[in-house]
Amino acid sequence: MDVQFGRIRFIRGDNSGKYPFNHSVYLEGNNTSVVIDPSCSMRKLTELKEKSKIDQVWLSHWHEDHMGFLNLFDNCTLRISQRDFPPLTAMEIFLNWYGIRDRQLRELWKNIMLNNFNYRPQKEASFFSDDEVIDLGLLKVQIIPTPGHTPGHFSFFFPNEEILFLGDYDLTTFGPWYGDVYSSIEQTIQSIRRLKSIPARRWIASHNTGLFEENPGKLWDDYENVIxxxxxxxxxxxxxxxxxxxxxxxxxxxxxxxxxxxxxxxxxxxxxxxxxxxxxxxxxxxxxxxxxxxx
Ligand SMILES: [Zn+2]
CATH class of the missing domain: 1.10.10 (Arc Repressor Mutant, subunit A)
Structure with a gap:
């Protein structure tokens, strides 16, 4: 079920937001409205687009399961970290960043990216600055750099609503992913600890459970301990x-x-x-x- 918290909407993904889906978030600022990570559900995102004003798409990071339906929002400004932008600009860079060298596997991935994730090279984006606070109009967002999973991964904190969007530090029992060429175990540990220290009252993760209305508590330690x-x-x-x-x-x-x-x-x-x-x-x-x- 989708849940509305003031101007913030949690949009639950298909199949519990399990890969290749995720959970998305819609921000209805008084001036600017935003979809974060449009990969939750073709149906829900199409409906959202028909019913609501959408100015910008924000990506927490460059992974395909966070931008599966980005092509629905061609007319919106794309915002992402400059550090994570290169793989969005060309398929070859995208595959290189995953470290896929085998020619057959590259071909397989190319097809998957084109057909299942609607991959299209992006020409431009507007970049976030680390820790900047963005005012969307009666809705403020702090942009929290949480590298490790990817070099430019961002989490988003809504200080007035006390909601923290974790992105792919998703508190699943599988544990964190840091298998790409530019992923880092050290940074992943630092980012988990930073997220844990942020004074939120609700937490949104990109996959599985998705919405935590109570402090995940021990899940934080479990997640780090997997490493x-x-x-x-x-x-x-x-x-x-x-x-x-x-x-x-x-x-x-x-x-x-x-x-x-x-x-x-x-x-x-x-x-x-x-x-x-x-x-x-x-x-x-x-x-x-x-x-x-x-x-
Ligand atoms: Zn990811």
Whole structure:
């Protein structure tokens, strides 16, 4: 069900906002109205467009499951972080930022992006500044930089309504994603902690539960702890030296092989890869004769 809080509307996504959908937000300022992350539902967004004035589309970050129906809003000003804009300007850059190198997988992704996510290269956007406060007319929004998931991920805080839009720091049991070329585990941890410290009374996450009307409390720690649990599993697995392929093939993060295999294999490998880099940087493992070992 959609829920209205003053000038802020939570628009629940299809299939509980699970990928490829999300939950969107509509902001009805007295001067300017905005849709945040238009990927919730073709039907709902088409209806919204017919019934309401929409001036701007805001994207929390560059991922496809946050802009699936962006093409419905061609006439609106697009706003995003400058740091996250490059993948929106060209398909090749988009695929590069995911680190997809295999030619077949690139072709597969191109088709998915064109057909399922209506990808179209964007020529221009208006960029947010970190921590700026935007007045939409009787509705104020603070733009909170929360890098890590992507370099330019933004969360949005509505100080008067005490509502915090978390974006993809979504408090799911799976835990945070930081598998892209420019994702960062360090920054993800900092961003989770910053979001946790913001004095909100309601929280909106992009996927699954979506709306939290009570303090998520322990969910914050659980979500951050997933990072350390992944790390521990990898370290345990390195009781004997192992190659990157061996570590990725053990499904330590997803727990078991998932379908469609080529997607989840890729995801497992990039997440494991990020942890390996992180462990190496922190001096906990070293590479010796193509195998990683604990220090
Ligand atoms: Zn994302």
């Amino acid at each position: 350390y649990q992944r790390e521990e599993k990898i370290l345990d697995f390195l009781s004997e030296p192992k190659s990157l392929e061996e570590i990725a093939g053990a499904w330590l993060i997803y727990g078991k092989l998932r379908e469609p295999k080529e997607f989840f294999e890729f995801n497992e490998r990039v997440l494991v890869g990020k942890h390996i880099e992180y462990l190496e940087r922190n001096g906990k493992i070293v590479l010796y004769k193509n195998k990683y070992m604990k220090v």
